[in-house]
Amino acid sequence: MKKVLIACVYPKERVPGQRFRFEQYLDFLSENGFEFTFSNLMSEIELAIYYKKGHLFQKGILAVKGFLKRFREVRSASQYDLVFIPRECFILGTSWFERRFAGKAKMIFDFDDAIWITTVLSENRWFRFLKNPKKTKEIIEKADLVFAGNQFLKDYAAPYNPNVVIVPTTIDTNLYTNNYGSVERPVCIGWSGSFSTTVHFETCVEALRVIKNKYGSRVTFKVIGDGNYRNEELGIVGDPWVEKTEVQDLRLIDIGIMPLPEIEWAKGKCGLKGLQYMALSIPTVMSPVGVNSEIIQDGINGFLAADTQEWIDKLSLLVESKELRMQMGARGRETVVEKYSIEAVKHSYLKYFRQITDG
Secondary structure: OEEEEEEEOOOOOOOHHHHOOOHHHHHHHHOOOEEEEEEEOOOHHHHHHHOOOOOHHHHHHHHHHHHHHHHHHHHOHHHOOEEEEEOOOOOOOOOHHHHHHHOOOEEEEEEOOOOOOOOOOHHHHHHHHHOOOOHHHHHHHHOOEEEEOOHHHHHHHHHHOOOEEEOOOOEOOOOOOOOOOOOOOOEEEEEEOOOOOHHHHHOOHHHHHHHHHHHHHHEEEEEEOOOOOEEOOOOEEOEOOOHHHHHHHHOOOOEEEEOOOOOHHHHOOOOHHHHHHHHOOOOEEEOOOOOHHHHOOEOOOEEEOOOHHHHHHHHHHHHHOHHHHHHHHHHHHHHHHHHOEHHHHHHHHHHHHHHHHHO
16 A cells, blocks of 8 residues: 555645545545545634634644644655645745655645735734745645646646646536426526635626616525625625535526636636536536636536626526526536546546656
C-alpha cells in the first residue's frame, strides 16, 4: 500500500473545494492500493471561532496549535509516499510547511480558485498583513505534480512548474439524479452559493426584477447557502446550506443560475454550482466567465448570458417553455456524465497518483 498524507485545512465533508475535488475519490483510490491519513488543520469548533468577529487571542492560539501540528507532520513526512495539499495546508501566508513536505516526500498540489489573489474575510481583516500573494507560486514550484481545476489556473501554474494537469471539479452522478415530477408549480429560479459569494448573485438581481415584473406569480426565486440573505422585492428569504439536504434543496430549483463578474478571481472558478444544477437535469444559465464557457454550449446544454438583457431574454425562454427546460436539462446532465463526473475522471486521478508514487 502506498501511504498518503492529506494535509488540508478543513474537516471531511465540510467545504466544496475538498468534497468535490478529492474527498469523493478516496474510497476508489483506497481500493487501488493507497492508504490515507487525513489531517485537517482545524476542527468544526475551531472553524466556528475562526469565522467569528474578534476572538483575536483564541485565533492566535489556533495558529500556534496548527503550526505545531504541521511541524510534527513535517518531521515525520518521510514515512509517506505522497503528501497531497489542497490549496494550502496552513491558514497563514507562509509556504514553509509545503516546501518542507516537498523535501521529504512526493507532493501533489491541488487548487480550484485564483487563490494567489489575496482575499481576507472581514472577520479576519486584522490578519491581512499575514497573507502572502506569492504563497501559491511558491507551493507550485515545489510540487511534483499540480492539479489545476481549469485552463485559466493551469496557465497561471505552468510558468512555475512543467508538471501541471487539468483535473476538473466533478459530481457524483449516482447521487445527483434528475427529479422531474408532474406537480405543476411556479417556475423557481434558483442560485446556490455561500454568504461570501452572494455578491455574485446580486449582479443578476436587476434581470430578476424584470422577470418578476414580467411573469408575476408564475415565477419564484430561491437563494441557497446564506440563511441571512433577504430580498423583499423578489420574495427571497435565504436558506442556509445543509449538507444532509443539499441535493434535495437543489431539486426545488427549476432553472439554475450562476452569474459571475468579469474579474480575475471569477475566472479561476471551476463551475461547481452550474455542474450541480446540470447533474440534476436543471437547465442552467451562466455568465460566460472562465470555465463556464467550456462547460456550456450556448443554446444546446444551457445558456450563457453576458449582460442584463441576455439574462432577461434567456431566462424568459426557459420560464415560458417546460419542454425547453426538460430538453436543456437532459443535455446538461449528459455533459456532466461524460466530462465532469466521478466516473469520467476517476481513472485519470488514479493514473496520476500512480505516476507520482511509482516514479
